[in-house]
Amino acid sequence: MTTLFVSAYKDIGRENWPSCYKRPRSKYTDMFCKMATAFHEAGHKLIAFVDQDVQEECQAKLSFAQEFLPISSVTTFLDKYEAIEQAIIDSAEYKASVPSSRKLNPEHVFGAYNLINHSKVNMLVAAKKLYPDYEYYMWTDFGCTDFPTKELKINEVCQPDKVVYAVKTRLPPKPISARQMLTTETIYVMGSEFVAHRNVVDNYEQCYERTLLALQRQGISDDDQNVVYQMTYMFPHLFQLVFVGDWFSMFRRVLNKTA
Numbered sequence: 001m002t003t004l005f006v007s008a009y010k011d012i013g014r015e016n017w018p019s020c021y022k023r024p025r026s027k028y029t030d031m032f033c034k035m036a037t038a039f040h041e042a043g044h045k046l047i048a049f050v051d052q053d054v055q056e057e058c059q060a061k062l063s064f065a066q067e068f069l070p071i072s073s074v075t076t077f078l079d080k081y082e083a084i085e086q087a088i089i090d091s092a093e094y095k096a097s098v099p100s101s102r103k104l105n106p107e108h109v110f111g112a113y114n115l116i117n118h119s120k121v122n123m124l125v126a127a128k129k130l131y132p133d134y135e136y137y138m139w140t141d142f143g144c145t146d147f148p149t150k151e152l153k154i155n156e157v158c159q160p161d162k163v164v165y166a167v168k169t170r171l172p173p174k175p176i177s178a179r180q181m182l183t184t185e186t187i188y189v190m191g192s193e194f195v196a197h198r199n200v201v202d203n204y205e206q207c208y209e210r211t212l213l214a215l216q217r218q219g220i221s222d223d224d225q226n227v228v229y230q231m232t233y234m235f236p237h238l239f240q241l242v243f244v245g246d247w248f249s250m251f252r253r254v255l256n257k258t259a
Helices: 025-042 052-059 077-090 092-097 111-118 120-130 201-217 224-234 250-255
Strands: 003-008 046-050 067-070 136-140 163-167 189-197 239-243
Touching (some): 003 120, 052 067, 077 092, 077 111, 077 201, 120 136, 120 201, 189 224, 189 250, 201 224
Parallel strands (some): 003 136, 046 067, 163 239
């Protein structure tokens, strides 16, 4: 077996957010069901960690038995650090670091939003414990609109002992600090889809947590795009970066085998 595909969803109340970022849960479940159907038809195993009510909502929309697992069975960064992250976001120092044009962005308002994104790696670790025989474990967002073909090039493209991320903007030669990243709209590394080789899944979670805690000590909270960007400089040996240029395109541009 080569690759296990992993997703998850936790309802953090986004349907009650300001209108520009508001998204009802039904939209997530609709998008997931479309993605799950594509994986099913292509013959790939996809598992998803969700709460029971989300499982029931999704399964009612699907014509096949999708494998769901309880998200409560996974100890996530959201479980561990929500109070700390929200306190940082609410602090005067943090607010002063965020320009007015970005102050309403969810990553600068909701600690839970940042932490549920950081918890993706916790889901991969949990998946590997349940299914230890796969060579690669690939994360795909619950609302991802990038789907696999039947034949994939993961073994050809992805290097062993690496975590493979898609890049939207090529990284500068000198790193941008985590605090500077709070001020920019530029997205470098995207967390919507990434692949981890079995040998690095656990170590990646440990390095991720170290980075997250280091940012917290600096009074910084941000989403996975900033944290993973910092990690590419802190732990370069862990990463393989592939340039794709736009969101939700890792399958389409890199991993799918086309005739």
